[in-house]
Amino acid sequence: MDTIFALASAQGKAGVAVIRLSGPLAHSAAANLTGSVLPPRGMRVRTLHAGDGSRLDDGLVLTFRAPASFTGEDVAELQIHGSTAAVNVVMQCLSEADGLRLAEPGEFTRRALENGKMDLTQVEGLADLIDAETEAQRKQAQTILAGELGTLAERWRRDLIRAASLLEAVIDFADEEVPTDVTPEVRDLVTGVMQDLQREAEGVQIAERIRTGFEVAIVGLPNAGKSTLLNALAGRKAAITSEYAGTTRDVIEVRMDLAGLPVTLLDTAGLRETEDYVENLGIELARKRAEDADLRVFLTENPSELGVSMLSEDIQVLPKSDLREDTEGGISGKTGQGIDHLINHISRVLGVRSTSHGIATRERHRVALNNANTSLASALAVLESGPDLYDIAAEEMRTAIRALEALVGRIGVEDLLDEIFSSFCLGK
Template identity: 70%
Template sequence: MDTIFALASAQGKAGVAIIRVSGPLAHDVGKRLCGGDIPKHGTTLRTLRDATGDPLDQALVLTFAVPNSFTGENTVEFQTHGSIAVISVILDTLSKIEGLRLAEPGEFTRRALENGNLDLAQVEGLADLIDAETEAQRKQAQTVLSGGLGQLAERWRRDLIRAASLIEVTIDFADEEVPIDVTPEVSSLLSGVQKDLEQETKGVGIAERIRNGFEVAIIGAPNVGKSTLLNALAGREAAITSDYAGTTRDVIEVRMDLAGLPVTLLDTAGLRVTEDHVEGLGIELARKRAENADLRVFLVEENEALDVEMQTGDIRLLPKADERSNVGNTISGRTGYGIDQLVSHISSVLKMRSADVGIATHARHRDTMNRALENLVEAREILRRGPEFYDIAAEDMRSAIRSLEMLVGRVGVENLLDEIFMSFCIGK
């Protein structure tokens, strides 16, 4: 296997830069740059030198021996000063060493997967952690990265192997009298796994929303203050505001962190009948985005009706509190009146919806678990038909086991790996 190297910290000037080398030649490379022996597993402070002996930089050198490294291979990390010049000259020096090559995006993590240090779900959790912007995203990614989903899948797999084994023993001794009826234990095992899978699949939708962000649409007629409210919530001029109706023609999006949850606010075109073709397209888009949003904030008068239906949890407010004598249940983006209460309300609704989140976080997880569920439902139905159908039930159980193995990347996921690792940066 090749020995690979890359900058593992962010590009650009920094206080410290980390350059990682992993593979069979990693320790030899470390000795070469340090000008002598280095620990097989430990830390040391050394002056790095090029092939001619000229000093490159003073670095803290961390060495890891198989299998106790991130990749499961011999690994050396050079923690150097983070100037662009230092990073460049060290990477150039490494590139000239025979047997080394620059790592591809995600290659360190891919080797960790191939060497059994991470399962596929943990790899996805690591990618999510790198992309995390809010506290909820960080916690969710950490749970997956720590192996939570893999542990669940292994428990389910173990129970299904036990159930299949019991059934296959019955099949093997079909011509003899089996002293114990295994059906109750098998049914109990299948029922337990099925219940867990159903619970986890229900939570994937919310987990995806935490990972990708909730959408909250601001809806109302033209010129009721939607864009002004969006700007007030965003704390900047994200949308153009004017006294002319129809100023907003497209959906304007602002990404925010509300109570640790990722939220995208949508400022939609004012809903009205119009003969302006472009504005009409904006209004139609506004309707679609509003209907598909996780939550809607309606800025409407008391008896006003819009052609977007309110759903459970939606918020209805009177607009432009600054122009009213009675400010109950009103809001004003211009003065800020009611902003804090609105943010609190949105946060509480979304946090309540996030309470049922599971460990599985990706559509791939849901699809794989659903396939296992289908096999379990079929297996339980076939078991009820009697022993002559046990061989078919056993095959359904084996199919469910294969689905769970796909969940954590044990089998059948080679076609997914390139796509997954494309999202990683070089050095990770």
């Protein structure tokens, strides 16, 4: 196994920079830089020197002995001053040392997975935590990183192994009198797991929205004030505004944090009939994005004239309240009237939706859960046919177990790993 190293902190000037090493030569490489013996586990303040004895920097050296480390291997961390020059010279010395090489993206975490320190769902949770921009995303990522989905999967797996073993005991002793009927216990175990799987699979769509962001589309007629409203919500000039109809022809996106939830606001082209080819393309795109959005804000007095169906949770507000005598139910991006009410309304609707999410957060998770559930449904159907078909029911349960093992990365996920770890930085 190679010994790898990388800058684990962000690039650029900082108070402290962290350089991480992992592998069989991690401790000796750190010791060579300090010119002193380091404890197998601990921290020491040391001066780092190049091979010719010249002083590099002062730093804090931390050592971790396998398997009690992030990667499960011997690990050393060098915490040095965070200047670009100091980082570069230490990295250069490490690159010249025999047996060391620069880590690939995500290689530290991949070693943690391969050494049993994390399961695949925890790896995904770590990636989500690094990318988290809102409080809801942070909490969701921490739940996955803590291993809660893996814990659930292991509990389901134990129940299914118990159910399958009961059936196999009946098969093994088919020529003898079995003292009890195992069908009721097997049925209870399988139906309990199926209910959990169904609940988690149904919550994936909302959980994935928390991870990637909800989309809220602002729709209305041309010159209804959609772009002005978007700018007011964003607190900056994100969209061009003018008195001319058809100014917005593409979908303009602004990402925001609303009550801890990630939300992307969509400013769409004004919806109307037009002979302008380019504007018509924008209108068709606007309708499509509006229909696919999680929530729509109808900036109009008559939603039916826009050609987009208004659903029960969609929001209607009257445009340009600054030009109206009766301002009730209206909004103005120009004066700010009604903006706070709209933000609270959007946050409330999406907040209620987000309460229905489960622990599973990705389409990959949903597919594995549904595959397991399909196999268990087949197992139950066969189970009712009696002991003669118990071997088929047990095999369906083993298929469900394999789906759960794929969920946490025990089997059948090798083709996913390169894609997953490619999104990590070098130091992770």
